[in-house]
Amino acid sequence: MHMGAENRERKRKKNGQKKGCMGRLMCYVFLIALAVVMVYPLLWMIGSSFKENNEIITSMSILPKQIRLSAFVEGWKGNGRYTYLTYFTNTFLLVVPTVFFTVFSSMLVAYGFARFRFPLKKLCFALVISTLLLPEQTLMVPRYLLFNRLGWLDSYKPMIVPAIFATYPFFIYMMIQFIRGLPRELDESARIDGCGSFGIFARIIVPLSKPAIFSVTLFQFVWRWNDFFNPLIYINSVSKYPVSLALRMSLDVADTVHWDQLMAMSLLTMLPPVLLYIFAQKYFIEGIATSGLKG
Amino acid sequence: MRQSRTGQRYKKSDYVAFLYIAPWIIGFLVFQAWPLAASFFYSFTDLSMLKSWNFVGLENFREIFTHDRIFVQSLKVTVLYVVVSVPLKLAFALLIAMLLNMKVRGIGAFKVLYYLPSILGGSVGISILWRFLFNRNGLINLMLGKLGISAVDWLGSPQNALFTISMLSVWQFGSSMVLFLAALKQIPRDLYEAAEVDGAGRVKMFFRITVPMITPIILFNIIMQMINAFQEFAAPFLITKGGPLKSTYLYGMMLYDNSFTYLKMGYSSALSWIMFAIIMALTALIFRSSEYWAFYQDGGN
Numbered sequence: 001m002h003m004g005a006e007n008r009e010r011k012r013k014k015n016g017q018k019k020g021c022m023g024r025l026m027c028y029v030f031l032i033a034l035a036v037v038m039v040y041p042l043l044w045m046i047g048s049s050f051k052e053n054n055e056i057i058t059s060m061s062i063l064p065k066q067i068r069l070s071a072f073v074e075g076w077k078g079n080g081r082y083t084y085l086t087y088f089t090n091t092f093l094l095v096v097p098t099v100f101f102t103v104f105s106s107m108l109v110a111y112g113f114a115r116f117r118f119p120l121k122k123l124c125f126a127l128v129i130s131t132l133l134l135p136e137q138t139l140m141v142p143r144y145l146l147f148n149r150l151g152w153l154d155s156y157k158p159m160i161v162p163a164i165f166a167t168y169p170f171f172i173y174m175m176i177q178f179i180r181g182l183p184r185e186l187d188e189s190a191r192i193d194g195c196g197s198f199g200i201f202a203r204i205i206v207p208l209s210k211p212a213i214f215s216v217t218l219f220q221f222v223w224r225w226n227d228f229f230n231p232l233i234y235i236n237s238v239s240k241y242p243v244s245l246a247l248r249m250s251l252d253v254a255d256t257v258h259w260d261q262l263m264a265m266s267l268l269t270m271l272p273p274v275l276l277y278i279f280a281q282k283y284f285i286e287g288i289a290t291s292g293l294k295g
Numbered sequence: 296m297r298q299s300r301t302g303q304r305y306k307k308s309d310y311v312a313f314l315y316i317a318p319w320i321i322g323f324l325v326f327q328a329w330p331l332a333a334s335f336f337y338s339f340t341d342l343s344m345l346k347s348w349n350f351v352g353l354e355n356f357r358e359i360f361t362h363d364r365i366f367v368q369s370l371k372v373t374v375l376y377v378v379v380s381v382p383l384k385l386a387f388a389l390l391i392a393m394l395l396n397m398k399v400r401g402i403g404a405f406k407v408l409y410y411l412p413s414i415l416g417g418s419v420g421i422s423i424l425w426r427f428l429f430n431r432n433g434l435i436n437l438m439l440g441k442l443g444i445s446a447v448d449w450l451g452s453p454q455n456a457l458f459t460i461s462m463l464s465v466w467q468f469g470s471s472m473v474l475f476l477a478a479l480k481q482i483p484r485d486l487y488e489a490a491e492v493d494g495a496g497r498v499k500m501f502f503r504i505t506v507p508m509i510t511p512i513i514l515f516n517i518i519m520q521m522i523n524a525f526q527e528f529a530a531p532f533l534i535t536k537g538g539p540l541k542s543t544y545l546y547g548m549m550l551y552d553n554s555f556t557y558l559k560m561g562y563s564s565a566l567s568w569i570m571f572a573i574i575m576a577l578t579a580l581i582f583r584s585s586e587y588w589a590f591y592q593d594g595g596n
Contacts (some may be wrong), residue, residue: 027394034391035408038466042411044434045424057432060441105318119305124316131327133518135526135574137550138567141560142333143326165322172319197311226418228529233555243499247419248533251426259427266420277414281407284414285473 024067049264056259070260072268073263078246079253082238084265087246094156094222094231094242098163102220103213105166110175115187131169136229144233158234159224171216178212179205215287218280222273243269325426334564342561355565365541365549366566372457373546377524380461386470392475393505406473409572413469421463422533429459453542456535458544463530471516478512479505514585518578525574546570 040062049071055064076084112118143146147158166172182205189216190200206213228244237240241249242253247269277284313320338355342348359366391409395402415421428434429449436446449459482505490500506513528547531537537544550570553563 024397024399027397027399028366031304031391031394031399031405035405038412039408041424041428041434042415056427057325058437060434060437072528105322109319112312112319116309116312116315117305118309118312121312124319127323128319131323133522133574133578134327135522135567135571136330137526137528137547138334138571139327140550141333141337141554141564142330144554145333145560146330162326164318165326166319167322169325171570178351197308197315201315203441222414223417226415226535228417228419244419247423251419251423251533262423263427263433270418270420273418274411275412281410285406285410 005140030288045263045267049267050258051260053258053260056263069260070168071260071264074258075250075265076268079238079249082246084243084246084268086239087241087243090240091225091242091244094159095221097156097160098224099217099220101160101163102166102168102171103216105164106171106175106216107206107209107213109166109172110179111205113172113176114179115184115197115205116198122186128169128172132173147234153234154236154240155234156240157228159230166239168220173219174216175209175212178209182208211283212287214280214283218276219287221276225273332565337561338568339566340561340564341559342564344558344560348561351539351561355562356569358562359565359569365544367459368541369544369546369549372456372542372544373525376457376461376527376545377521378542379458380464381517381520381524383461384465384520385471385513387465388471388516389475389513391468392472392479395472395476396479406476409472410469413467416463416467419529419533422530425459425463425530426534450535451539453540456539456543460527460530460534463534464524464527471520474512474516475509478509482508510585514581517581521577522574525570 009198021022043062048056049066050064050067050069051059052068059065078084078087088268113121113128143158147153152158152161186204186208187200190204195203226244228248231242231249235245238249247262247266250265309596310343338346339350339352341351341354385441395405399405428446430436431446431448431451433448433449440446449455486504486508487500490504526547527545528551531543531545532546533552537548546566548569550563553559553566
């Protein structure tokens with residue numbers, strides 16, 4: 001009876017191993033196939049920007065018959081009055097300050113929440129979290145009218161100023177979680193050495209929070225770079241267009257005529273986020289996993 | 296002076312905190328709380344950029360619920376979009392996360408590749424790519440043609456267009472996957488080993504161990520994805536312009552049109568509050584229902 005049970009157990013284990021091996025192989029095949037399916041469109045897009053218009057719509061192959069750069073050269077010229085140089089410059093002028101202020105303000109606020117006791121703290125924290133669920137589109141009209149009254153329309157202020165005032169609850173939350181994980185003993189020893197609360201912030205918290213700061217910077221950069229909705233609402237002059245609006249303009253103009261140029265310019269505008277992602281993927285993936293937030 | 300729960304008084308140095316959270320207090324009041332209240336108020340007015348406004352009571356809501364056919368159509372396709380894209384995306388994300396959790400080699404590389412579309416997904420470039428992939432003579436139909444399947448009108452037919460747009464969202468399953476994977480890693484292995492000894496099958500283990508253990512993340516993912524899906528704007532705006540026959544005219548697009556094309560800001564505020572109410576109701580419903588399908592380790596607190 002006892003032996004029988006043991007035998008059965010061993011047999012089951014062996015079976016399990018065999019099944020596990022096959023399962024593992026199937027698993028790999030599936031994962032690789034999926035990766036190919038997911039990335040193929042992107043690779044095809046890269047290839048297409050070197051192809052001729054006609055080749056784009058007749059060839060499934062990623063590799064172009066010959067490398068030609070004219071799509072880049074012609075596409076870069078934009079609408080004739082402004083080149084993509086203008087649009088790229090604009091995007092940086094819009095995105096860099098927004099990212100900088102987001103990081104700075106989120107950091108300060110998170111420090112306040114993570115290291116102090118103060119009246120109504122629970123309520124304030126609950127409000128930070130509940131704004132995560134607040135649809136932007138419900139706030140859109142009053143914000144637009146407010147910025148209109150302030151004379152900020154057709155400038156980058158409607159996007160930069162809210163960043164100064166920590167309006168990205170996701171990042172505040174991410175930072176709070178991170179700072180809470182830092183040992184308080186360091187704060188204490190700095191206090192004994194005569195540091196005030198800001199000294200502790202500047203000398204202890206900020207340097208130790210570098211990974212979180214990287215994550216916030218990267219996410220915010222990519223999201224602001226890709227953002228289409230806010231510039232669409234607030235920016236009117238073509239001279240101030242960021243790349244997202246410029247591409248949309250090219251799409252309307254070039255539709256069905258210059259797919260090669262459209263592909264080339266789409267590719268270029270996607271390059272900064274992709275490069276950042278390739279070089280810093282650890283901060284993206286860990287940032288999202290540890291914060292436990294955002295989809 | 297207020298007392299904290301532990302009975303300690305707040306020290307003077309505690310109040311310094313308000314200096315640090317001051318940016319948030321101002322930002323919250325000016326850019327979040329006030330606009331929320333204002334749009335609630337506007338929803339009872341006929342506010343427009345073109346003329347002075349009047350208080351109209353519930354007129355906007357009456358109009359929306361009784362006469363606005365476009366509202367009905369838009370709500371219908373939006374709900375369909377949410378119901379198709381969110382579960383599909385999350386099921387996919389969970390499946391892949393479970394495969395990657397089987398200690399496969401090269402998991403890092405897979406993670407990086409699968410996450411890539413989430414980085415790019417919101418960009419105009421990807422919408423353009425999508426429009427081209429699913430064009431009548433785009434890459435997908437080209438491939439189908441090689442397989443001897445006749446071309447499908449992915450974007451031009453009202454039956455398919457919404458599905459094609461949903462696929463763009465599903466393609467970006469990466470961030471949900473990373474969250475699931477992090478949660479799966481927290482599940483103690485011995486739970487599965489114990490279940491195996493008891494002779495539980497894979498399916499049973501999935502429903503009895505995996506799902507209950509990662510419930511908070513499932514909840515979080517469902518709610519955040521639902522909120523995002525309700526607000527989807529760029530994809531339909533750029534790929535299909537809401538068409539054909541308003542079959543992809545998602546709620547976000549309708550709000551945009553009412554606010555900035557027709558400049559009916561009071562009316563669009565009412566519409567946006569209806570969306571907000573739907574989102575809040577669904578969030579509450581999901582939380583409520585989770586009491587029946589979820590078990591928390593600490594007994595539900």
